[in-house]
Amino acid sequence: MRLRKPKLVLIDLDGTLVDSVPDLAYCVDEMMKALGRAPWGEETVRGWVGNGVDRLVMRALTNTLWDDPEDDEFEAAHPIFMKLYAENTSGRSCLYAGVVEGIDYLKGEGLKVGCVTNKAAAFTVPLLKAMGIYEKFDIVVSGDTTPKKKPDPMPLLHAANQLGVKAENCLMVGDSMHDVEAARNAGFQVVCVPYGYNHGVDIREAGPDAVIDSLAELKNLLK
The missing domain is CATH 1.10.150 (DNA polymerase; domain 1)
Structure with a gap:
């Protein structure tokens, strides 16, 4: 399956970028x-x-x-x-395989890239910096950036508004049913990875537009 090429890609943190x-x-x-x-x-x-x-x-x-x-x-x-x-925010955590490759592909295509997480900023920023990827993001929306968190669409729409991109030109990449619900409510396309934190439920049951084994596969999905 191929998706519409977005102008902005928002990526969840825990369970998508980082095994925390x-x-x-x-x-x-x-x-x-x-x-x-x-x-x-x-x-x-x-x-x-x-x-x-x-x-x-x-x-x-x-x-x-x-x-x-x-x-x-x-x-x-x-x-x-x-x-x-x-x-103890980051000492035992690690990036999932394909994360850097995937983000670098998106940036190389001239797309804007953001991180949207329910984790508080006090933990989000140090974790992203420790993993060496903080500077790759055009925006980071944490759990206390907006009054509501995912699955509410507010954090996603906040990121899109801040970067001047319409919802129909945005893609959410996550690992949980809350990521799918937030994306649907925001009017985003949504892609999921199967390796994250979804309480033992196959993420395919949430009905994302596509499931990829790693962020490195975004280049095949968006061509």
């Missing part, structure tokens, strides 16, 4: 230990990542995807996690 689970899992487990509870391990935490750190902390406390812990329980755990993650 090793750092997140370390912080979850150290938080649990600090609370006097058993750690979960990286494999379990991998199934919880994808909806921001607040929800990740809730999942660690409840061992469910969407149940909320008691307020006092969350209030005790949250600052512990935030301190740990501020100190």
